[in-house]
Amino acid sequence: MTFTERLREENDATYQAIFDHPYVQGLKTGHVPKNALVHYVKQDFEYLNAFMRVYGLAISKCETREEMSLFNEQIGFVLHSEIHPHNNLCEVAGVPYEELQGYPLAPGASHYISHMMTTAQQGTLGEIVAVLLPCPWTYLDIGERLMKEAAPQPGLHPFYEWINFYGTKSMEGVTGKLRSWLDRYAETASEREKEKMRVAFAKSCQLELGFWEMAYTVEEWPVRDAVLRR
Ligand SMILES: Cc1ncc(CN)c(N)n1
Incomplete structure (x- = not known):
């Protein structure tokens, strides 16, 4: 079993909880409340x-x-391709994308971003790849399962574009590349570093689940106006 196969197995319960989450199930049935769509796009843009x-x-x-080229390519992908699924959610919500940009981070998004940033600043390249991998990999899992279970048709399913984007080749490429790099880093990493990679990956999986919950519950800070913009 490769290192990343083991990570996937260890975090299977979290992957399943993500797929069962009411937000993801709403993407399947075509029913997600408008305020949850808007909150998700605001937070996901950041x-x-x-x-x-x-x-x-x-x-x-x-x-x-x-290695530089791998990360550089992925920046291009986020900038130029990952706007499509956001546009789909904005169209269903009936709100222009431009109106949902530049908002303060809600607690769930803030926690996830802090986890990634701390790992990026303090960790090795292997730990950084481990912290990033659940982002494409959990969405690939959601997309593939929704393609099968919802079998969405263009023009008939409101979230067809979103599901089609994540369920087809787009996430497979980045997930496969990050997995093979992580497997490569794990081959030469010490036991201590591998443990840090496992913790970083598991925490990102949990924070992926938290991100859906944040969006679904339209989570805000307890005293909203007391928080600075960033
Ligand atoms: C929180 C989150 N995780 C994953 C993805 C898919 N790249 C995303 N857009 N947002």
């Missing part, structure tokens, strides 16, 4: 900005051009 910053920090630790 999350993906942070994700690109983490790729930037990873590049600062790369030894080879091959």
Whole structure:
């Protein structure tokens, strides 16, 4: 069993809880409340900005051009492709995408971003890849399962574009590349470093689940106006 196969097995319960979450099930049935769609896009726009910053920090630790190119490509993917699923959610909500950008982070998004940033600043490249991998991998899992279970048709299912984006090839490429790099890093990592990778990966999986919950419950800070914008 490879290192990443083991990570997937160890976190299977979290993957399943993500798929069973009412937000994800709402994407399947075509019924997600408008305020949950809006909250998700506001928070995910900021999350993906942070994700690109983490790729930037990873590049600062790369030894080879091959590694630099991997992270550089992924920044391009987030910038130019991952806007499509956001646009789908905005269309269903009936709100222009531009109106949902630049909002303060809710607690769930803030926690996840802090976890990625701390790992990016303090960790090795292997730990950084481990902290990032659940992002594409859990969405690939959701997308593939929704493609099978909802079998959405263009023009008939409101979230067809979203499901089609994550359920087809787009996430497979990035997930496969990050997995093979992580397996490679794990081959030469010490037991202590591998343990840190396992913890970083598991925590990101949990925070993926927390992100859906944050969006579904439209989570805000307890005293909303007391929080600074960023
Ligand atoms: C929180 C989160 N996780 C994963 C993805 C898919 N890249 C996303 N857009 N947002």
